[in-house]
Amino acid sequence: MEKLYNYFPAELVTFVLVTLFSLLIGLNQRKISLKREGETTLFGTDRTFTFIGILGYLLYILDPAEMRLFMGGGLILGLLLGINYYVKQAQFHVFGVTTIIIALITYCLAPIVSTQPSWFYVMVVVTVLLFTEMKRTFTEIAQQMENDEIATLAKFLAISGIILPMLPNENIIPEVNLTPYSIWLATVVVSGISYLSYLLRRYVFRESGVLVSGVIGGLYSSTATISVLARKSRTAQLNEISEYVAAMLLAVSMMFLRFLILILIFSKDVFSIVYPYLLIMAVAAAASAWLTYARDKHRQKAGQPTSEEESSSNPLEFKVALIFAILFVVFTLLTHYTLLYAGTDGLNLLSFITGLSDITPFILNLLQGTGGVATLVIAACSMQAIISNIVVNMCYAIFFSGARKDLIPRILGGFGTVISINLLLLVIFYFIW
Template sequence: MRNQIIDIVPSTMINFLLVAVFSLLIGLEQRRYYIKQELESRFGTDRTFMLIGILGFVFYIIVPQTMILFMFGGLALIVLLGICYYQKIVVQRQFGITSILTALITYCLTPLIYTQPIWLVLLIVVIVLVMTESKEVLFQFSKRFDKEEFITLAKFLLLAGVILPLLPDKNILAPTLNFSPYKFWLAIVAVSGISYCSYLLKKFVFPNSGVILTGILGGLYSSTATTIILVRKSKDLQEEHKTVAAIILATSMMYVRLFLLALFFNKTIAWMLAPSFAISIMVSAVIAIYFCKFYTNKSIITRAKAFQSHNNPLEFKTALLFGVLFIFFAFLTGFVIRNYGVDGINLLSFIVGMTDIGPFLINLLQSKWDIENTVIVTAILNAITSNNLLKMIYGITLSDKSIRRPLAIGFGILIVMGLLLSFVLHL
């Protein structure tokens, strides 16, 4: 039926109707935007923009091969809009140019419809409508930026879009290590990307988040760092039940972050880890819910204070430290596997858990070790269990006395569960 209608209705008519409808929508948006202003403060809205779109259609359809008439019409429109803008500056003392640019885009709709896929034209129209309506939203959003934000964005684009494609993907170390400058930098970009997303969410989407959301977002960056921050602030927060829940949730998000890294570097290992990670996330979520909703203590419950869970994740020192640990664990893991086999890698995984497990995990996922996948999965689970033990030690030694016992219980459950999951893989 649809094809029959298209065959009956000339394509020129369909294109004309699209130009008219899109132009009218843009014009209606302009009328709504200027509805509270005087008529003299604008050069036109719905009828004007619709006629501009139709004018572009007429000039284009007459000589579509050379578009000479369309170009002259566009030049005449630019002159008229320039005169209008000059009057706006001189008489009204206003300098905004959004409506003029929108009018020029409306004039160009016809060649877009004839030469580009319809989804692209729709996308352009939608963006025009959204951007003209988002002035106040963008203004409020820009107020949250400080002078370092664009430098941070430039750093990430430099890491991911400039340096990474230029690096060679050739092995420069032992064949078993599968180590190349490209894979080395890819690991830095992957970890920095997850951390940067968490940083942006915390600063711009949830700037006034409480302690619970701080734990969730901080866990995407670093569960260990978030745990240390929360336990140190436990005396000031005076929300012991929520502080414990936030720390456990930070660990829960650690499983999400590690699964994303595994999925990025080695899908086979990632799906082998998925059942254990799913169980760990559910158990940690249940523990967090219990401490948040049902755990009672004698402290006075006050409103959660918002604070930054971490600083800028793209500092050069952080990236450099990650790179050094990445290379170190590459050699150390290779040495242990060659000399001590599976037992050595299991012992090493427990030791590594007391440091940053990210470089060790990515080495296991990227390198071509002569070991079974189950051994790699077990080593990752052991490293996570050891890291949970480290966070429990931090919690007990650095926190307020009122949360030491629930922290020990929560992490104790996660540690025992991690050991059980690791044991099951050996069966």
Template sequence: MENIYIPENLLNFILVSLFSLIFGLAQKRIVLEYEEKKVFGTDRTFTFIGILGFILYIVDPTHLYLYMGGGFAIILMLALYYYNKLNNLNKYGITTIIIAIITYSLTPLIFTQPKYLVMAIVVTVLLFTEMKTTLFNISQKFDKEEFITLSKFLIIAGVILPILPKESVVSFLSLSPYKIWVAVVVISSISYLSYILRKFVFKDKGIIITGILGGMYSSTASTIILAKKSKNSSHIYHYASAIIFATAMMYIRIFLIMLFFNITLAKVLLLPFVILTIISIASGVVLYIYSKKDEVYFSEKNQHVENDRNPLEFNVAIFFTILFVTFSFITYYTIQYFGTNGLNILSLIVGITDIDPFLINLFQGKFDISISMIAIATLQSIIGNNIIKAIYTLVISGRKVFIPVAIAFLAIIIANIAVIILI
């Protein structure tokens, strides 16, 4: 069977007409929904604007005099429409006008640019056309602090990072200002994503969601917050399950960091981390199911845990930087003087602190140790961190919450040890 040949101009004409019609239909739906009056046109008008642009473009594709003249005429008519709209309806919106101009611009875009870029632009226009109410609702949730937070993230990732030198500042250790700040940016990105989801997508969704999203930022901090909240609550299994879900998210967070810094290590630990994540989630689910059977009616909506602290404070970034540099030197000298045995002990001890700086140091491959040794040290540091979280739960919330948490952590730690043995 011979391939069907479609002339390029015909194909481009079909695309221009189709996309123009889609823009027009989207505008017509909005007109009907919001009961707009005296609009300059919708489906057919937008289609004709696109076709006009196509005709004037292909007639003189070299100099484009006709196309520019047609564009000027379209803009003039739209300007008259907007002037009339201001005087008679006192409305200032220009979205429909902008989309009409974009419709006229489709032809040169389709002729000169890759089709994937054209599709991306069309989809983006349609999405933002349909997201009017959604974007308005989102903007209502923002205050000036959110834009300050976003500015901080952009400064950390887009301003400071590119200007830092990549040369090592220590001759015996591959440690440069750039590498240090890359670690800060990666952790800040994950923390900021968790913050956005917690504050705008899953706000007031209860302690389970708090545990899950908190684990993206810091499972240790989430454990402390949930343990404090559970101290005066009789619904211990809900809080216990939230603590375990935070730990499950910790495995996902660490693997994402690993994937960014050391893909070879990520391949080695992919299956172990999948197993440990599944076991952690299963433990959390068991506790949650048990709570439904064992406790009286419990409303998640009334159990919001306040945890909207901004993760992008500069003092947090500075503290992380200090920890990162400190662990760089500690790990280096531990390996130099005590070898792998020293690293094994250190990896268990660091669990009492934030383990991310220690792990990123290992992931960056700046030490003369094998991938398998890095994998073992990673899993051992997680064991130490899980043990300290269980201790925090006991000290802060008491034995009632500690017992189910300890049982779940015991299962996770046993699985963790089994994985280490198999590596």
């Protein structure tokens, strides 16, 4: 929008923008107020908000340096709004102050448009319009929130915005690339992805079916999601089995995307090498899920919401963060001394062994450059650890499903296809690089 000033007078462009934005806010506020309060307590009309914006602009340009007129007009407007609020409260028992705040924001549009870049004042107007419309949405979210939900958010903000910046970035052990900052940074990134998955599962896809549970759960933990789905599949009907297996494979597909995000955050060099392979792996897992799901043409949709055990799990519990931090330290030391005494061959063996547990600490440890590992070695070990973990997840799926006979062939077929394609891609990776 700044280019308009090259063709038209700045005063004209600012006046038109302030008038247009004020009118939009007034139209939106009039609609909302009529719906909630009625004509009796309505504070002006859409024209009122338009004139408030114009008044703010006129008083601002008359004294742009000292802004005495603008501040005086704001005081008078605030007084009038206060009287209006008093009358509504005393006679009609209407206590909301949203309209007052919006009117004051509208009055402030003139100096904002005149002094700030276009993206900023457009963002202000869009925020006002959206938040005015979303009262019912916020009410529904507040009703769904558990008692400790705000405390969970506060914990996440504390570990990411308070603790992380305070930690030193110096090696704890000489010659071992392990610092308090790197340990907590890895924990914060994983917790952030987990927390986003938790919010999506709880508030966006609350009544989702089995397939969506696999997609969202895979962003948090494919192993945990597969374990839960496998336990639920014990009591599933025969025509629902394919849906549960497909959901497990979708969790694996999302695991690849999750690691793509982590690799991009911590090492763009590794990402530039490994992203085609991980994308193909994700697509292969998703395709295998679709084929498994489409096998039963006469199935009935399970359509069950996530179990209470799954939906109420909190990814930010201190115990979980502590376990992850401990695993990160353990794998950092293992990687360092494996490279020191066994070299790259030992690290390759270690990457397969780590698939028996949580592979995220191991991969993040490699991405942060422990021991000066070559980029190609990091990419190869990451892929090997992921393949090993998929094999373990397949075993978990069979075990937690109670080794159900009609489920095992589908699990072996779906997971076996994904593992075979991943091994083929790993061979191609070694052949190319």
